[in-house]
Each structure stands twice: as C-alpha cells, then as structure tokens.
Amino acid sequence: MKIVCSRDSLMEGVTIASKAVPSKTTMPILQCILIDSTDGQIKLTANNMELGIETVIEGEVVERGIIALDAKFFGDMVRRLPDGFITIESDSSMLTTITCSQTQFSLPARSGDDFPFLPRVDKSNFIVISQYALKEVIRQTIFSLSDNDNNKIMTGEYFRISDDKLMAVALDGHRISIRNISLHDSYENKEIIIPGKTLSEISKILSGDPEKEVRIFIENSNVMFDLDNTIVISRLIEGEYFNVEKMMTDNYTTMIDVDKQTFLNSIERSTLLIKEGEKKPVVVDIQGDNAEIRIKSEFGAFNENIDIGKKGEDLTIGFNPKFILDVLKVIDDENISIYLMGSKSPCFIRDEEKNYIYIILPVNFNSI
Amino acid sequence: MKIVCSRDSLMEGVTIASKAVPSKTTMPILQCILIDSTDGQIKLTANNMELGIETVIEGEVVERGIIALDAKFFGDMVRRLPDGFITIESDSSMLTTITCSQTQFSLPARSGDDFPFLPRVDKSNFIVISQYALKEVIRQTIFSLSDNDNNKIMTGEYFRISDDKLMAVALDGHRISIRNISLHDSYENKEIIIPGKTLSEISKILSGDPEKEVRIFIENSNVMFDLDNTIVISRLIEGEYFNVEKMMTDNYTTMIDVDKQTFLNSIERSTLLIKEGEKKPVVVDIQGDNAEIRIKSEFGAFNENIDIGKKGEDLTIGFNPKFILDVLKVIDDENISIYLMGSKSPCFIRDEEKNYIYIILPVNFNSI
Numbered sequence: 001m002k003i004v005c006s007r008d009s010l011m012e013g014v015t016i017a018s019k020a021v022p023s024k025t026t027m028p029i030l031q032c033i034l035i036d037s038t039d040g041q042i043k044l045t046a047n048n049m050e051l052g053i054e055t056v057i058e059g060e061v062v063e064r065g066i067i068a069l070d071a072k073f074f075g076d077m078v079r080r081l082p083d084g085f086i087t088i089e090s091d092s093s094m095l096t097t098i099t100c101s102q103t104q105f106s107l108p109a110r111s112g113d114d115f116p117f118l119p120r121v122d123k124s125n126f127i128v129i130s131q132y133a134l135k136e137v138i139r140q141t142i143f144s145l146s147d148n149d150n151n152k153i154m155t156g157e158y159f160r161i162s163d164d165k166l167m168a169v170a171l172d173g174h175r176i177s178i179r180n181i182s183l184h185d186s187y188e189n190k191e192i193i194i195p196g197k198t199l200s201e202i203s204k205i206l207s208g209d210p211e212k213e214v215r216i217f218i219e220n221s222n223v224m225f226d227l228d229n230t231i232v233i234s235r236l237i238e239g240e241y242f243n244v245e246k247m248m249t250d251n252y253t254t255m256i257d258v259d260k261q262t263f264l265n266s267i268e269r270s271t272l273l274i275k276e277g278e279k280k281p282v283v284v285d286i287q288g289d290n291a292e293i294r295i296k297s298e299f300g301a302f303n304e305n306i307d308i309g310k311k312g313e314d315l316t317i318g319f320n321p322k323f324i325l326d327v328l329k330v331i332d333d334e335n336i337s338i339y340l341m342g343s344k345s346p347c348f349i350r351d352e353e354k355n356y357i358y359i360i361l362p363v364n365f366n367s368i
Numbered sequence: 369m370k371i372v373c374s375r376d377s378l379m380e381g382v383t384i385a386s387k388a389v390p391s392k393t394t395m396p397i398l399q400c401i402l403i404d405s406t407d408g409q410i411k412l413t414a415n416n417m418e419l420g421i422e423t424v425i426e427g428e429v430v431e432r433g434i435i436a437l438d439a440k441f442f443g444d445m446v447r448r449l450p451d452g453f454i455t456i457e458s459d460s461s462m463l464t465t466i467t468c469s470q471t472q473f474s475l476p477a478r479s480g481d482d483f484p485f486l487p488r489v490d491k492s493n494f495i496v497i498s499q500y501a502l503k504e505v506i507r508q509t510i511f512s513l514s515d516n517d518n519n520k521i522m523t524g525e526y527f528r529i530s531d532d533k534l535m536a537v538a539l540d541g542h543r544i545s546i547r548n549i550s551l552h553d554s555y556e557n558k559e560i561i562i563p564g565k566t567l568s569e570i571s572k573i574l575s576g577d578p579e580k581e582v583r584i585f586i587e588n589s590n591v592m593f594d595l596d597n598t599i600v601i602s603r604l605i606e607g608e609y610f611n612v613e614k615m616m617t618d619n620y621t622t623m624i625d626v627d628k629q630t631f632l633n634s635i636e637r638s639t640l641l642i643k644e645g646e647k648k649p650v651v652v653d654i655q656g657d658n659a660e661i662r663i664k665s666e667f668g669a670f671n672e673n674i675d676i677g678k679k680g681e682d683l684t685i686g687f688n689p690k691f692i693l694d695v696l697k698v699i700d701d702e703n704i705s706i707y708l709m710g711s712k713s714p715c716f717i718r719d720e721e722k723n724y725i726y727i728i729l730p731v732n733f734n735s736i
Contacts, residue, residue: 073640073667080637103637107668269448269471272441299441300475 001065002089003037005057007081007100013044013057014075016230019201021071022048032068033075034115035088037061045118046071051198052118053205055230063089066112067096074098077105118233121224126217127161127187131227132210137168137179138203140330140356144323145196146172156193156237158244163187169244170196175323176247176359190218193241198223198234205230247359252339252348256286257309260336263293264328266304270295271321273302281318281365286310295321317343318365327358369433370457371405373425375449375468381412381425382443384598387569389439390416400436401443402483403456405429413486414439419566420486421573423598431457434480435464442466445473486601489592494585495529495555499595500578505536505547506571508698508724512691513564514540524561524605526612531555537612538564543691544615544727558586561609566591566602573598615727620707620716624654625677628704631661632696634672638663639689641670649686649733654678654708663689685711686733695726 017033025031025048034045040061045054067090078086081100090096096109138157146154151173158169164186170177202225206214217224225232267282273295274280285292289310294303317340327349328336339348343362350357385401393399393416402413408429413422435458446454449468458464464477506525514522519541526537532554538545570593574582585592593600635650641663642648653660657678662671685708695717696704707716711730718725 070667076640077637080640082633102674103634103670103672105637105640105668105670265450266471269445269473272444272448272473299438300473302471302473304471306470 001035001037001067002062002087003035003042003059004062004085004087005042005059007078007083007086009057009059010086011078013042013055014071014078016055016205017044017046017053018071018075019204020046020048020051020053020232029068029110029114029116031071032110032115033071034066034068034112036066036112037064038066040064045115047116047118049116050195050235051201052233053201053230054118054233057229065090067094067109068112068115069096069107069109073107077107118231119222121217121222121233122219123217125188126215126226127166127183127190128185128213128215129166129181129183130210131206131212131214132208133181134214135203135206135208137166137181138199138206140179141168141170141177142196142199142203143326143330144170144172144175144177147196148172152237153193153239153241156195157199158241159190159192159194161187161190163189169241171242171244174320174361175327176244176357177327178244178357178359180355191241192218192223193237193239194223195234195237198232202232205232247346248357249341249348252312252341254286254310254312254315254340256291256311256338256340257335258291258306258338260328260331260334262306263336264325266293266306267321267324267328269304270302271325273297273299274321279320279363281363282321282324283316283318283365285316287314315340315343317347318363319347319360320363323360327360331356331358369403369405369435370430370455371403371410371427372430372453372455373410373427375446375451375454377425377427378454379446381410381423382439382446384423384573385412385414385421386439386443387572388414388416388419388421388600397436397478397482397484399439400478400483401439402434402436402480404434404480405432406434408432413483415484415486417484418563418603419569420601421569421598422486422601425597433458435462435477436480436483437464437475437477441475445475486599487590489585489590489601490587491585493556494583494594495534495551495558496553496581496583497534497549497551498578499574499580499582500576501549502582503571503574503576505534505549506567506574508547509536509538509545510564510567510571511694511698512538512540512543512545515564516540520605521561521607521609524563525567526609527558527560527562529555529558531557535612537609539610539612542688542729543695544612544725545695546612546725546727548723559609560586560591561605561607562591563602563605566600570600573600615714616725617709617716620680620709622654622678622680622683622708624659624679624706624708625703626659626674626706628696628699628702630674631704632693634661634674635689635692635696637672638670639693641665641667642689647688647731649731650689650692651684651686651733653684655682683708683711685715686731687715687728688731691728695728699724699726 036043042057042059084100087099090109094109097106160167164183166181168179215226270282282295291308292305346359346361404411410425410427455467458477462477465474528535532551534549536547583594638650650663659676660673714727714729
C-alpha cells in the first residue's frame with residue numbers, strides 16, 4: 001500500500017477515528033487504526049465492538065492496500081511530523097514507513113484482514129438534525145446518566161422521536177434531565193436508548209455548526225450517525241425505558257425566580273467545605289424574597305443570602321450541591337424558575353415552554 | 369483581630385505565602401498561614417522550616433491581633449469570594465468569620481503564638497539583581513539539579529558572586545548547566561548553595577519585570593530574598609561545591625552549528641519511540657554538513673536528516689534525549705554551537721561569550 005496525504009487531514013482523521021479505539025482490550029487488533037485504500041479512497045476505521053468510527057480523508061492512493069497500525073504510536077507520529085505531505089508505504093513484510101520531508105518513522109503494521117468489520121446499517125430510514133443541536137442536547141443532559149453498570153438502562157440516554165419532536169432523557173435515579181427540541185421535518189415515531197459512551201464520543205466529533213447536519217439511521221440494535229465524511233455506528237441498549245410522563249407534574253406549592261449565575265456562584269462556594277466524595281447537603285432556606293444558602297461541615301460553616309422572587313409558601317430544603325451545579329451549568333437562561341412541593345418532593349427547574357425540564361430529588365438535612 | 373482588605377490583594381498575598389506551606393508535615397501549625405496585624409500592618413506568613421515567606425498586604429487593621437488559618441481552606445475561600453472588600457474577624461474563642469457582602473464563611477483559627485518565627489537575617493550585606501534576571505537564571509539551570517537526596521549538594525544550586533559577576537551552576541552527575549550574568553555593582557566574593565526547592569518557589573513569586581529588583585542577603589546558614597512587599601528566607605546547603613573550573617575546556621575535535629528549533633523538533637520526535645522511564649539513546653551521526661538523528665526501539669525506528677555547519681572531524685555520538693531537550697528549551701539563541709571531542713567525551717553547548725555553558729555526558733549506544 002502507498003498513500004500520500006497532507007499532515008492536517010491525516011491528523012484530523014486519526015483524531016476522529018481514535019475515539020473508537022478502546023483503552024483496554026483483550027483483542028490487540030482493536031488497538032489499531034485500519035487504513036483501507038482498497039477502493040481508491042483513504043478510509044480510517046476504529047472499532048471497539050460497541051462503537052465503530054469510519055472516516056474518509058483526502059489524499060492520493062498510489063498503491064491500493066489495507067493495513068492496521070497501532071493507534072497510539074501512529075497518532076503520536078502524525079502529531080509530531082512537520083507540516084507538509086506525508087507518505088505512508090508498507091512493503092510485503094508489512095513494515096510501514098511514514099515519511100515527511102527529511103523525517104521518517106518506521107513501524108510494523110498488522111494485517112488489515114483481521115480487523116472486525118463495522119456492522120451494516122439499513123439506510124432507508126433516517127432523521128436529520130443539525131450538528132449544533134445534537135451536540136447541545138448531549139451536553140445538556142449527559143451528566144445525569146448513571147455510570148454504574150448495575151442498571152444498564154440508566155447508562156444510556158433515551159431519544160424519542162415523535163413527528164417533528166425529539167425528546168432526550170437522561171436519569172440516574174436521583175435526577176432526570178430532559179430536553180425537547182423541534183426537528184425540521186416529521187418522522188415516524190421511534191424510541192431508542194443510546195449508550196452514554198457513544199454520545200460522549202460523538203459529541204467530540206460533532207462540529208457545533210448549526211449549518212451542518214447529521215443524519216441518524218436507526219435499526220433494531222444499531223444506530224448510525226452520518227456526518228460529512230465520517231460515520232459513527234453504535235449498538236443500542238435494549239429494554240424498555242422508564243415512563244417519564246408519569247414523573248411529571250405542573251403542581252407546586254413554592255415557586256422561585258432567581259438569577260442563575262448568583263445561585264450558581266453561591267452553591268459553588270458552599271461546596272468548598274465538603275470533602276471530595278462526602279455527601280453533605282446544601283440547605284436552601286426560602287423566606288419571603290430571600291434565599292439563604294448554607295452548609296456546615298467539620299471544617300467550618302458557610303452562608304449567603306441571595307435575592308429571589310417567590311410565589312407560594314416559605315420552604316427549607318436540602319440538596320446534593322453537585323446535582324444543582326450540573327444543571328445550572330448547562331442552562332443558558334439568565335433567570336431560572338424553580339418549582340417545589342415541600343422538602344420531601346422533587347424539585348423542578350424548567351422553562352415555561354418546557355424546552356428543558358430538570359428534576360432533582362431533595363436530600364434529608366439536619367437542621368442547621 | 370479584625371482586618372479589612374480587598375479580595376485581590378488578599379488573594380495575591382495568600383497565593384504568595386502558600387508557596388511555603390508544606391504539602392506534608394508532622395506539625396499541623398505549619399499547614400496554616402499566619403495573619404499577623406499586631407504592628408498595624410497586615411502580614412501573611414508561612415514557614416515549612418526550610419523556607420519561609422512573609423508578605424505584607426494593603427488593608428485596614430480595625431483591631432490588632434494574630435491568628436493562624438488552615439492555608440488550603442483559607443486560600444479556597446478567598447478565591448471563591450466575590451470581588452470587593454473582605455472582613456476577617458476572630459472572636460475570643462478563635463472562631464473566625466470571613467465576610468464579603470452577603471457571603472460569609474466561618475472556620476476555627478489556631479493561636480498565632482504557636483507559629484514558628486522566621487529566622488532573622490543580618491541586613492548589612494546584600495547584592496542587588498533584577499527580578500527578571502534572577503527568574504531567568506533559575507529557569508535556565510534548575511532542570512539539571514538532582515532530585516535524589518543521596519548527594520545533598522547536587523540538590524542545590526551553586527551561586528558564586530565575584531566582583532560584578534554572578535555564576536549559577538546546577539549539576540546532577542550527568543550534566544552541568546552554567547549561566548554567567550553581570551551585576552550592576554561590584555560585591556565581596558561569596559559562594560552559597562541554595563536548595564532547588566527554594567529557587568523553584570521563589571521563581572514563581574519573581575515578577576519577571578527587568579525594572580523590579582530583588583535584594584539578596586546572605587548569612588552563614590541562611591539566604592533572604594527581599595522583593596517589594598515580600599521576603600523569602602531559606603536555609604542554605606552546607607558543604608564544599610564541586611570544582612567547576614576543572615571540568616571546563618575550550619578544546620574540541622568536532623564543532624557544529626545548528627538551527628536550534630530544527631534540532632529540538634527532531635530530538636522530540638525521536639523520543640516518541642521510547643517508553644516513559646526507558647533509557648534509550650538518541651544517536652547523532654555527524655557526516656559532512658549533515659547530521660542524522662536516529663533511534664530504534666521495540667516499537668519502530670526513526671531517522672531524520674538536518675543541515676549543519678561543521679568544523680573538524682565526522683563523529684557518531686549517543687545522548688539521553690531528555691538532557692538535550694532540557695538544554696535546547698532554555699536557550700533563546702536561534703543558532704547554537706556544539707563542541708565535541710569524540711564519542712566518549714562530554715559535549716559542550718555554549719555561546720561564544722560563555723554567558724551559558726551546558727555540558728552533557730554522552731551515553732553508549734549499540735550501532736544502529
């Protein structure tokens with residue numbers, strides 16, 4: 001095989017494909033990136049058996065062929081090469097040289113034939129969404145997925161397409177994050193659960209450009225994202241998702257409006273007195289048009305008063321401060337509304353149109 | 369005690385003093401910053417018994433007193449407080465409140481009386497150097513100190529003042545770094561060995577401004593650096609330093625001129641094929657007006673040809689690439705000269721005026 005391409009496009013391709021290289025595996029071939037130029041294009045592929053990425057880069061195929069190179073070394077070499085054109089050439093013994101001007105690396109390649117193919121996905125049905133919207137939806141929900149494999153379904157994010165609406169839901173038993181967005185076209189109803197790991201990797205590849213689109217193909221057990229020159233294929237999580245509608249309510253006994261940044265800063269300060277990993281509630285004490293944020297630990301005490309707008313009853317309630325911070329960090333609104341129903345009931349942070357709904361369970365606190 | 373100061377000046381003072389707080393200690397009081405306002409100024413002090421820092425900040429002393437606060441919590445609190453004026457007040461039970469606008473932290477303080485005083489240093493003799501020059505000299509030499517305590521003297525940097533010259537030397541048995549600079553005035557001859565840790569911390573405090581000065585007071589066992597509102601006091605390392613002059617020579621059998629950045633890039637690329645912690649030499653093969661840089665490991669091979677100017681004989685020599693990189697990174701010249709005397713003799717990288725002299729011992733290499 002012999003190919004020639006610019007350092008920049010090779011670098012970009014390797015960076016994208018590397019996201020599907022497993023950090024640990026019992027199959028050494030999976031730690032490689034496959035370079036496949038057998039059909040006249042230069043295709044880089046990685047596959048960790050849950051998630052596969054294939055990306056096409058620009059360049060010239062001088063001699064068609066297929067090889068697999070250790071992803072880490074290959075990536076590091078390309079990164080360190082000077083700007084310019086890079087030639088990758090492998091001989092009959094699979095020794096591969098990577099040359100750029102006066103610089104040359106050589107390393108042994110593996111046979112591309114051992115590399116596991118990506119699954120084929122039926123291309124008849126797909127939905128279209130902007131890369132920006134998908135990237136945002138992931139960022140705004142993914143943090144509330146569970147990282148505990150005991151309940152597999154909670155490690156995946158629920159996507160429900162109904163007509164021209166997409167609802168994304170992530171939950172971990174203590175909190176729920178929901179985003180609703182409008183699609184440009186209408187589609188058949190579909191529900192899938194996408195592994196959190198897949199969404200985390202794809203969001204790094206998505207460009208964030210509202211003008212660029214991604215096509216999402218859904219099959220029984222797989223989902224494929226098609227972006228420009230890259231496709232990402234992932235297994236889906238099987239099973240029935242939770243009944244999210246049942247958890248919703250518009251009722252409240254206390255509703256407050258608060259400046260998001262002020263609230264966020266105050267909660268962040270409160271966490272200073274909590275040791276990493278310790279579960280200490282922050283107390284929010286709502287009295288009239290004032291909320292006192294306070295926390296007490298073995299190291300000291302914190303309290304801060306912030307101005308709020310309030311409807312309904314006064315209330316004192318405790319939260320895991322991390323859960324509040326996670327939500328506040330992904331809301332772009334300057335002011336937020338919080339709906340409460342007593343100190344034992346879930347708290348709802350949502351906008352009027354319900355483009356976002358964040359539900360957080362309160363925690364018990366000793367009176368402080 | 370009650371003091372009022374701006375968040376910014378408190379922040380700066382705490383950051384400076386924190387550099388003398390030990391990361392581990394059997395004396396809990398040393399993990400505190402002392403706030404001393406007994407003489408009407410606000411003085412922050414930390415002391416790890418090797419190194420002590422005292423810095424004066426602007427502010428108002430409402431009620432004189434002295435307390436010690438846990439450096440980590442105190443620093444984190446100040447960092448998280450909003451911009452504005454901060455009041456620190458401690459009551460008779462040593463409970464201390466730190467208040468800024470609507471925000472309040474409280475934490476227990478320790479008695480300032482337990483805090484170990486900084487040693488007094490005789491102020492009659494001192495030398496003056498710009499903060500910029502001292503910061504640069506440290507950066508350009510400190511990397512070749514030994515981090516192994518077996519030979520204490522090698523963990524310290526040798527400063528020799530003779531007339532209006534300062535020579536700084538750092539060595540670890542494999543390499544020597546020397547910088548010579550001119551001082552504005554002439555001084556009595558003096559030789560000291562300053563602990564590397566002291567220089568590392570002081571270089572973080574030095575402003576890098578050529579207009580700002582630092583006064584260095586030297587006593588038998590201590591050195592004191594006086595910068596604006598901050599003093600840094602350190603113990604010196606005792607013992608007789610190596611005879612550096614004996615290691616010098618102007619002889620060479622091969623001399624090359626090379627573009628520093630090209631050489632640096634090439635050596636950096638070569639290190640890609642070496643595992644962390646593995647000692648693999650990079651080979652520099654000088655033939656006519658070309659140097660081939662090459663390395664070979666279990667992972668693959670690297671070679672690159674770079675243009676050089678050469679006087680004298682051809683030569684093939686091996687180095688620990690890290691030692692070459694460390695030197696190249698701190699030389700500002702675009703072109704460097706390297707003086708060699710065969711593959712078993714030390715290599716000298718120096719400028720014509722000998723403002724800098726870097727000596728690196730070569731390593732054996734198998735012919736590759």
